[in-house]
Amino acid sequence: MPTQVAVCAALLGHIRVRQARYEDAWALFDQSLNTLQARGCKPGMARALVGLGLCAAHTHTHGEPVGLFQQTLELAVNTASTALVGEILGDVYACLPPIEYIKPEPRLRALKAIQACPQVGWPSRQRGVDRRS
């Protein structure tokens, strides 16, 4: 899968999440992640991983959402992209309220990053994702 097609797949995945088509979304994020990982595209990988985390949080059928979010945040922090960290943290907050499950150090760094750039846009954060109790 070419890199740009992988980016398209990740975008489509987020639409499928909003349509509650989590299996389809998972497949799209999974394909996207494989390609972006092979190309070493860390921001793209982080977006695909957060998509997988969202699917996992909604379905409980795929892995462990907190683990996926943990990986995602660490990856995003490593890319030194404050905007990306902000986007991802927004998704995590919107989807998974008990954020204390994420290790303190990356969480603190992510919070500092999001404070540095409060105006970041990401679909699920702007429109809201169903909160889990």
Place this chain on the structure above:
Amino acid sequence: MGDAASAEGDFKTATEEVRQAHCQFERLNDPDGRALVALKLASIWVQQGQSAAARRLAHESLRLFDETGQRTARAYPLLTLAEIEIVDGQDEAAEALIQEAMQIFTE
């Protein structure tokens, strides 16, 4: 420079640098360059939640790529427009734009 600032979340610097580039490409009468910087500015505005401005710039980028016959390049503003539609909650429109971009990328 604008890319780096944008990636770091410094949208003010990114916008200023990309605007300067836009002026220079206009002075050079370089439509490809103008299309690229319009696309970059659109991407910055999307991240700041400025959908209307982003949409205008993405359309400008698309028009310029079309005028210069850059078939593959037009997929990029299509993707930016898809992001705008997603932000605006227009999932069907977004999906159509993504499919069109994917078609171009796989040709």
